[in-house]
Amino acid sequence: MRGSKPAGAPPAPHTNYHRKKRFNARTALTLLAFMAPAAIFVGIFTYYPMISGSQMAFRNWNLNDLSDTSWVGWGNFIALFENPEFGTIVRNTVVWVVGSLVPQVVIGFALALFLKRKFKFRGAYQAFIFFPWAVSGFLIGMLFRWMFNAEFGVVNDLLMKVGIIDTPIPWLAEPGFAMTAIIVANIWYGVTFFAIMILAALQSVSDEMYEAAAIDGAGKIRTFFSITLPAISVTLGLTILLRIIWIFNFPDIIWAMTGGGPADQTHIITTYMIKITQEGDYGQASALGLIVVFTLMLFAAFYLMAVRPRKANR
Amino acid sequence: MKSKITTIAALGVAAVLALSGCGGGGNSNSADGKVTLKMVESLTNPTRTETLKTLLTGFEKANPDIKVDLISPPTDSADQKIQQMLQSGKGVDVVEARDITVGSFGANKWLYDMSADLKGWEGWENLTDNAVNYSKQDGKTYYIPYGFYGLSLFYRTDLVKEAGFSGPPASWSDLLKQSEKLNQPDANKFGYAFRGGTNANSNAVAVIEAYTADQIDKENAFKLSNGKTIFSAPEAQQAMDDYLEIFKKGSPPSSVAWGYPEMVQGFSNGSTAFLLQDPEVIATIKESKSIKADQWSVAPLLTGPTGKAIQPVATAGWGIAEASTAKPEAIKLIKYLSQGEPATQFSKDNSLVPILKAAAKDPFYSEGPWAAYVTMTENPDTYISAVQPRGVAWWTEWIKKSDGELQRVLTGKMTTQELLTSWDSYWTEKMAG
Numbered sequence: 147m148r149g150s151k152p153a154g155a156p157p158a159p160h161t162n163y164h165r166k167k168r169f170n171a172r173t174a175l176t177l178l179a180f181m182a183p184a185a186i187f188v189g190i191f192t193y194y195p196m197i198s199g200s201q202m203a204f205r206n207w208n209l210n211d212l213s214d215t216s217w218v219g220w221g222n223f224i225a226l227f228e229n230p231e232f233g234t235i236v237r238n239t240v241v242w243v244v245g246s247l248v249p250q251v252v253i254g255f256a257l258a259l260f261l262k263r264k265f266k267f268r269g270a271y272q273a274f275i276f277f278p279w280a281v282s283g284f285l286i287g288m289l290f291r292w293m294f295n296a297e298f299g300v301v302n303d304l305l306m307k308v309g310i311i312d313t314p315i316p317w318l319a320e321p322g323f324a325m326t327a328i329i330v331a332n333i334w335y336g337v338t339f340f341a342i343m344i345l346a347a348l349q350s351v352s353d354e355m356y357e358a359a360a361i362d363g364a365g366k367i368r369t370f371f372s373i374t375l376p377a378i379s380v381t382l383g384l385t386i387l388l389r390i391i392w393i394f395n396f397p398d399i400i401w402a403m404t405g406g407g408p409a410d411q412t413h414i415i416t417t418y419m420i421k422i423t424q425e426g427d428y429g430q431a432s433a434l435g436l437i438v439v440f441t442l443m444l445f446a447a448f449y450l451m452a453v454r455p456r457k458a459n460r
Numbered sequence: 461m462k463s464k465i466t467t468i469a470a471l472g473v474a475a476v477l478a479l480s481g482c483g484g485g486g487n488s489n490s491a492d493g494k495v496t497l498k499m500v501e502s503l504t505n506p507t508r509t510e511t512l513k514t515l516l517t518g519f520e521k522a523n524p525d526i527k528v529d530l531i532s533p534p535t536d537s538a539d540q541k542i543q544q545m546l547q548s549g550k551g552v553d554v555v556e557a558r559d560i561t562v563g564s565f566g567a568n569k570w571l572y573d574m575s576a577d578l579k580g581w582e583g584w585e586n587l588t589d590n591a592v593n594y595s596k597q598d599g600k601t602y603y604i605p606y607g608f609y610g611l612s613l614f615y616r617t618d619l620v621k622e623a624g625f626s627g628p629p630a631s632w633s634d635l636l637k638q639s640e641k642l643n644q645p646d647a648n649k650f651g652y653a654f655r656g657g658t659n660a661n662s663n664a665v666a667v668i669e670a671y672t673a674d675q676i677d678k679e680n681a682f683k684l685s686n687g688k689t690i691f692s693a694p695e696a697q698q699a700m701d702d703y704l705e706i707f708k709k710g711s712p713p714s715s716v717a718w719g720y721p722e723m724v725q726g727f728s729n730g731s732t733a734f735l736l737q738d739p740e741v742i743a744t745i746k747e748s749k750s751i752k753a754d755q756w757s758v759a760p761l762l763t764g765p766t767g768k769a770i771q772p773v774a775t776a777g778w779g780i781a782e783a784s785t786a787k788p789e790a791i792k793l794i795k796y797l798s799q800g801e802p803a804t805q806f807s808k809d810n811s812l813v814p815i816l817k818a819a820a821k822d823p824f825y826s827e828g829p830w831a832a833y834v835t836m837t838e839n840p841d842t843y844i845s846a847v848q849p850r851g852v853a854w855w856t857e858w859i860k861k862s863d864g865e866l867q868r869v870l871t872g873k874m875t876t877q878e879l880l881t882s883w884d885s886y887w888t889e890k891m892a893g
Contacts (some may be wrong), residue, residue, distance in 0.1 A: 209543065210853035212568050296714030297648055297731055297743065314648075318717035319656075321871070408716045409867040424540075425857040427566065456679060 171325035175335050204434035210426040231410055231418075239414040241325060242400075243393050246332040251386065253333070254340020261341065269425055272345075279338040287402025290331035294403070321411035324404050328412060332397050336389065343385040345379035383453035390449075391442055476698060486594060491691065494524060495789045499554040500531040500545060502538040502561075511809040515802045519793055526789050528554075530854075546570035557603040558776040559594070560859075563851035565779075567704035571602040572780040578604075579789045583799040591815035594775050603779035604798045607812025609738040610771050611666060612832045614734040614745065626757040632667055632702055635734060635762055641711025642733045651710030653732040655880060657719035661862035663736055664703060665848075666772055667725045670764030671699035675845060681770055681846035682887055689891070691884040700869075700876035716870045727756075729774050730882065736762070740776070742813040742829045758832040761843060770846045771836060808878040854890060861886065 197336040206218050226232055261272055278286070293300050294317035300315040317327045351374065359369045375382075400406065406413035406421055413421065415438055422431040486689035501589055514745070516528045516870055543626045544551040546565060558563055565571045578584070578601055592713065594605045611880070613635075615628040622640055629635040639651025655663045669681055670769045677683040682690055707715070711882060720737075728748035735741070737853060745756060761769040778797055780790045797801060798815065807814040808824060819825055826834050836843035848854070851859045865882060868874035 209568070210564055210857065232811075297712050298729065312716070313645075314716040316716070319714040319871075326716070366876070404717065405719075407657065407867050409871050409873055410864045411871075421860060425860050426853075427857075444636065 179448040199432045203436050207432070211282055218429070222429045223437070226404040226430060226433055226437070231413070234411065235413050235415055235418050238325065238412060239394065240366050242329065242332070242414045243390055244395050245325075245329040246336060247334045247386070247389060249334040250340050250389065253337045257337065257341040258344035258348055262346050275340050275341055278335050279342070281335075283335065283396060283398030284402045286331060286335050290327065290399070291318065291332075294327045302393040316442055318404055319408055320410060324408060324412045328400050328403050329406050331403060332393065332396070333401065336393070339389065343381060344378065345447045348374065377381060379453075383449075387446060387449050387453075391446070394442060395438070423429035446454065461647050469643055475523065483873065495786050495794060496529055496788055497525045497553045497786055498529050498741055499529060499549055499793070500533065500542055500552050500556065501536075502535070502542060502556040502558060504532045504535045504538055510811055511806060512598055513795060514670065515806060517795045520804065522796070523789075523792060526792065528793065545782075546781055549781070550590070550695075551765070552781045553784040553786050554793055555779050555781055556776060557779040559850040560855045562602050562779070563855060564853040566851075567604045567853050570782055572782045572787060574601040574604075574652070574780060574791060574794070575599070577787070577797075581795065583795060586799055586816050586818065588817050590773060590775075590816055593775070593847070594773075602877055603776035603777035604794055605731065605775040605815055606797065606803065607775070607807040607810065607815055609740065609774040610833065611663075611738065611761050611811055612728055612738060612836070613737055613754060613762060614736055614741060615733040615754055615759055616730075617757050618755045619733045628757070629734070629769075630759070631763045631765075632670060632699070632706070633765070635739040636702060636706050636710060636782060639734060640707055643710045643712070648731060650712045650715075650726070650736060651730045652706055653718065653726045653735040654707050654711035654715035654717055655723055655736075656862065657722070657866060659719065659859065660866045661859060662772065663867055664700070666736070666761070666770070667703045667764070668696045668699045668771035669691075669772065669846070670762060670768065671695040671766065672740070672767035673764055673766045673770050676844070677846065678846040680891075681848045685890065689887040691880045691887065696763075696880055697877065700880060704869065716867060738811075739813060739830070739833065741754065742764040743811045758829040760832050760836045760839075767842065769843050771843050772848050773845060774848075774850065852890070858886070 151324045177196070203222055204217055204219060205215050206221075207215050215276055231317045233406055243447065254343070257275060261268065265271075294302075296314045296316045296319065299317070301317065304310070305311045306314070315323055317323045355373050357368065359373050363374065394414075395415065395416055400412060400414060401420060404412045406417045415434060419431050419438075422434065464666075465749075471562055499516070501509065509530070513530060515665070516530060520527060534537055539558070540560070542552070542839070543554055545567075546555065546569070547570065557571060557573070562571065575596075587812060589603050590608060593601070594603050613628060617628075617852055619642055620628055620638065623638065625641075629638050632891050635652060641651070642649070643651040668690055671677060672684065672690045672695045674691065675684045675686070675689065684690055685692060712732070715722070715726075718726070723735055723737065724741055725733075726732040727741075730750045742758070745751070746753070761771060763769045778794045780787055780794070784790055797806065800816075804814060804819055804822070805814070807816075807819065814820075814825065820837070822835065824830065851879050852858075862883065865874060865879050869876055869879050
């Protein structure tokens with residue numbers, strides 16, 4: 147029929163409507179069919195385990211004895227909150243996230259500003275600086291465990307040679323020192339990510355804005371706070387959010403360096419979850435997992451509301 | 461027409477992808493009738509995996525209708541992976557079960573009881589008493605051990621002599637004296653490679669058992685003959701106090717966090733003079749460039765005031781998944797690995813106390829560092845072999861609890877008395893069921 151239409155004739159007024167309707171019906175099915183593999187995959191491998199794991203949180207699911215997996219209501223949650231170590235674990239988690247994040251942002255920002263400048267072998271410098279991000283967190287933990295070893299480690303050796311300390315610091319044997327050591331390792335690991343993300347954002351800021359600021363007589367500090375920072379604020383905000391979630395969920399370094407010790411004093415929520423899982427109590431581990439998910443969801447919602455661009459500023 | 465084809469193609473892709481998620485199973489029978497066994501190991505390391513592959517090639521040659529696929533997960537996550545495989549009932553036929561995992565695997569009916577299949581097996585006669593006992597616990601054969609781990613004291617012959625001692629420490633009190641004398645923190649030299657990190661409980665329990673050796677129930681080394689736990693005995697208090705002294709006066713302060721790698725490194729790089737470890741360390745120390753062969757040796761396990769020590773034997777072996785559909789072939793493989801040359805080669809290559817009686821006559825075991833193990837075997841009244849309840853389902857829970865609490869004692873957050881009360885309550889409650 148379409149081919150029989152005379153050339154140059156105006157289209158019938160209802161043609162678009164019919165095309166749109168036909169398009170909707172068929173495309174909807176096609177879209178659904180194309181989405182189905184991904185949806186099925188995600189459903190089976192993400193949502194099913196999540197839901198399955200969630201129901202374990204309300205049951206007596208202990209691998210040491212699976213003969214009684216009855217429902218225990220909020221029992222697993224109550225047991226966690228009543229655990230005398232829980233307060234220390236929450237405090238450690240906050241110290242771990244904040245103590246790792248702030249230096250990572252500051253050093254990462256400085257590195258990004260440095261790498262934005264054009265100089266010889268800049269590409270090679272970038273590759274060297276980005277290298278830690280390609281290494282497994284567990285391996286980094288193993289390396290730092292030896293570096294911080296009080297007797298054979300390079301850290302004490304250097305500090306003693308420089309004359310900062312007289313006797314070796316038992317880095318991984320004292321809770322306070324151990325917390326410092328694991329945070330130092332995490333800072334080293336995470337700085338790279340901020341450098342990468344902030345550098346990418348900085349490269350998207352147009353040179354005209356800097357030229358205009360220079361013409362207006364703005365100095366380096368004024369340019370940084372009035373041009374650079376506002377221009378990359380969205381990227382920076384989202385990067386910080388992402389990193390907070392990742393650091394929160396990053397037990398690798400701690401597990402490899404201290405295993406949560408000494409005396410369970412460097413456990414964060416996720417390392418403690420591993421500990422409980424290894425003990426076989428999947429019920430309590432799932433309850434802890436749910437606490438983590440809801441805490442991070444709430445945090446992400448408040449954070450995004452707090453950092454979203456204000457209408458008045460647009 | 462074109463959009464119809466697109467829709468059908470999309471639905472087809474969806475169906476194929478969805479269906480590809482289904483299916484599974486452990487072994488598979490190919491068209492030529494060959495059975496493929498899936499075998500998974502737990503205590504993986506490259507040398508061991510190489511040995512195992514060589515043995516499996518030998519098995520495949522002897523049994524051309526059976527092929528074995530070896531799965532070697534990293535050691536740290538292996539037991540959890542094995543647990544998931546057994547729970548799902550797919551992907552595994554022959555499994556490495558450890559004395560610390562066999563309890564929960566058996567209780568959850570994930571392992572196959574081989575008792576009926578191995579009834580009348582000629583291989584039983586060649587196994588040591590220990591190997592037979594561990595194979596037939598509670599009347600069930602969930603695994604056949606491939607070797608044993610047992611504690612002995614590695615010591616520096618030169619340092620002990622220089623310090624004026626006539627020989628290595630024979631008891632825990634000797635160890636305290638010698639460690640204290642050899643301890644020179646300023647020179648970064650220490651007496652004893654103390655274990656305060658992962659699995660710290662094992663050596664602490666060894667001390668307590670040595671102090672209570674006269675009263676111990678050999679069938680359950682955590683129990684006294686009067687039915688109470690070893691942690692409740694007054695001798696246990698003395699044992700822990702002495703052990704804490706060894707840490708304070710003769711060990712590196714940072715050994716609060718020392719696990720296996722730090723202990724072995726500390727001894728093999730010459731920083732510590734004494735190390736209590738399994739025989740597998742012999743191979744590692746032989747490779748050390750910091751200490752020469754004539755600078756170290758191995759002495760029997762330390763005794764308590766009783767003059768006796770309890771040898772806390774640890775083991776692992778090969779078992780079969782309950783869900784396996786190739787059990788006869790799996791039995792063939794386990795029999796092959798548990799006798800003759802394959803069994804001896806596996807224990808030699810992995811520095812294990814052998815499961816075969818004949819191995820004791822081998823010069824490999826009767827000379828050099830292994831001689832201490834022969835001494836212990838020849839003096840069963842001094843070095844008493846008792847079974848620790850490592851097969852109980854809550855063993856991992858116990859390890860985590862006891863390691864954490866021991867670190868509290870070492871860091872001054874708990875007293876030895878509080879520790880023993882806690883351990884006594886735990887085991888009293890668990891043993892009461």
